[in-house]
Amino acid sequence: MSVHEDKRTGALVVKIRDASGKQIAVTVNARNLSEHGIAPAAAIGMRHALMLEQALTLRVRGASAAEDPCAVSVEEACERFIATRMCKETSRYSYALKKLLAQQLAGRPVNRATREDVEAIIKKLFDEEKAFDTVLGYFRDISSFFKWCTDNDVVERNPTRGIRLPRRPRRAPRYLSDAEVRELIEATAGTPIELAVLLGLNLGCRRGELAGLRWADVDFRTKKVRIHGTKTDAAEREVPLFPALERVLEPLRSVGSAFVLAKDETGKSLKSSGLSTRVRRFRDDSDLDLGWCLKFLRRTYGAMLLKSGYRMEQVSRLLGHTSIEITQRWYVQLTKEDLLASLPEGYQGVSAETVKKTHRVEVYGFPVAGCRLQVAGGYQDCSKARKAGE
Numbered sequence: 001m002s003v004h005e006d007k008r009t010g011a012l013v014v015k016i017r018d019a020s021g022k023q024i025a026v027t028v029n030a031r032n033l034s035e036h037g038i039a040p041a042a043a044i045g046m047r048h049a050l051m052l053e054q055a056l057t058l059r060v061r062g063a064s065a066a067e068d069p070c071a072v073s074v075e076e077a078c079e080r081f082i083a084t085r086m087c088k089e090t091s092r093y094s095y096a097l098k099k100l101l102a103q104q105l106a107g108r109p110v111n112r113a114t115r116e117d118v119e120a121i122i123k124k125l126f127d128e129e130k131a132f133d134t135v136l137g138y139f140r141d142i143s144s145f146f147k148w149c150t151d152n153d154v155v156e157r158n159p160t161r162g163i164r165l166p167r168r169p170r171r172a173p174r175y176l177s178d179a180e181v182r183e184l185i186e187a188t189a190g191t192p193i194e195l196a197v198l199l200g201l202n203l204g205c206r207r208g209e210l211a212g213l214r215w216a217d218v219d220f221r222t223k224k225v226r227i228h229g230t231k232t233d234a235a236e237r238e239v240p241l242f243p244a245l246e247r248v249l250e251p252l253r254s255v256g257s258a259f260v261l262a263k264d265e266t267g268k269s270l271k272s273s274g275l276s277t278r279v280r281r282f283r284d285d286s287d288l289d290l291g292w293c294l295k296f297l298r299r300t301y302g303a304m305l306l307k308s309g310y311r312m313e314q315v316s317r318l319l320g321h322t323s324i325e326i327t328q329r330w331y332v333q334l335t336k337e338d339l340l341a342s343l344p345e346g347y348q349g350v351s352a353e354t355v356k357k358t359h360r361v362e363v364y365g366f367p368v369a370g371c372r373l374q375v376a377g378g379y380q381d382c383s384k385a386r387k388a389g390e
Contacts, residue, residue, distance in 0.1 A: 003028075003049045003080075012049040016056050028052055047111075047153030050076065072154060074102045077110045081148050096141035100125075111155045118142060118160050132168050139165060175299040180290055187288045193278050195248070196261055200297030201304075202245040204319055206231065207294050208272040213260045215253050220246065227320065235320035299330060 004013050012028040026032050028049045033039070036055040038048065050072045078097040082090050104117045121142070125135045143160040150158045176184065181201065188194045199210055209227050217226040218241065229235015241249075249260070257267030263274065279294060290296075298319070305315045316327040 003046070003053060012044070012046070014049055014053045014056060016053065024056070026052065026056060043153075045153035046080075047072075047155070050080070050154055072109050072111060074098065074105055074110050077149060077154055078145070080152075080154075081145050084148065092137075093141050093145070096138045097145055100138060101142060101145075110149065113146070113155070113159050115159045115161075115163060118163055122163070122165065126166075132165075136165060139163075174296060175303040176290065176292060176296055180292075181300060184288065184290060184292065187286060188282065191282060193275075193282050195252075196275060196278070196294075197297065198245060198248055199260070200294060201301055202242050203227065203239050204298050204301030204305075206235070206298060206320075207275060209235070210294070211259075211261060211270050211272045211275050214258055215260060216258070218249060218253070218260070220250070220253075229320050232320070232322050237317060237320050239318050302327070302330065 004015060005011070006013050006027075014026045014028060015023055016026075017023050028044055030044070033044070033048060033052060036052060038051050038055060041048065054072055054076075075098060078093070081097070082093050085093060100121050101113070101117075104121050105113055118139075122135060122139060125138060139160070143158075146155065146158045146160050149155040184197060185201075188197045196210060199205060199213065203210075203213075203225055205213065205227060206229075209229065212228060213225075217228065219225070220241070223241045223246070224238045225241050227235070227237050227239060229237065252260075259267065259269045261270045261275065262268065263270040276294065283292075302315050302319050305318060306312070310318070312324055312327055316324045319327060321327050
């Protein structure tokens, strides 16, 4: 059972096999439509072909075509639609249409679907606490299906037109606390992703920037690292080389590879997808329950800078953001209490104004770029401040 287009005449032809297995070919025209109880129209299209196909199927099965000549099921229309899609999309469309839409219509033909049916599907998905992107993907699949049905005269009106999903909920920025960072550093020690984690925490690089970092970009003399951005022009930047990271990189720069994160002993570059694969394998094999990814390292770096007294404009430049608004969107939830809590012992009682003037503090158990605090008596080393607090 199928619908074809006659290459010679351009007319649609319905082919179906009867009970004996003999193939029957019926041209979709006004006369054949009238014979099977289907009202012809001035413009005959795929919708009429599917209706005729259904009528022939009912007749072959011994049923009357007058029962419901317009009954084109979701499954049948879905098969036609999926045939026009790419192979890798078939399973996605099959779930959205054959399961979600078919369950909602409960046996009704596809041309009886209403806007309320689509809204009910969306509400059900949200009630099941599906992710917003998941619901959006299913809605787009159903919309594409009904648009195809409208273009091919399977339905007269697209029931998804005019439906608007709720606004995407803004996700709270997630970054690791000092305790979680220490736990992550200890867990990754001696693993293939140890250096990637340290680089992400101390440089705030994106995934592609980490994979493309070369030894030539690391200047041990000026204590700076050149980051070649992968997203925008603003991503081209220089970030400070903190002493803790310098101590880690110093013995590694004589390995011979041009890339800091080499793929293997040959020194070839590591692709960003390969870096993500290493992180994913570590998470699968590890008992560490932090729910982290490479983006968390970058956000933690930005949070650490703010807690250390960097201004929002400076953090925006060091992260390679195109505007300060992007930085504020992710880090504005760092409250005054968060900043005060980041101070070492003995300085918990300083004012918020002093916190804003703080230049650099001790982070994650090792000194970062001098570890200096601005206090009433001038600049003092954090280790001294801690001893004074004790």
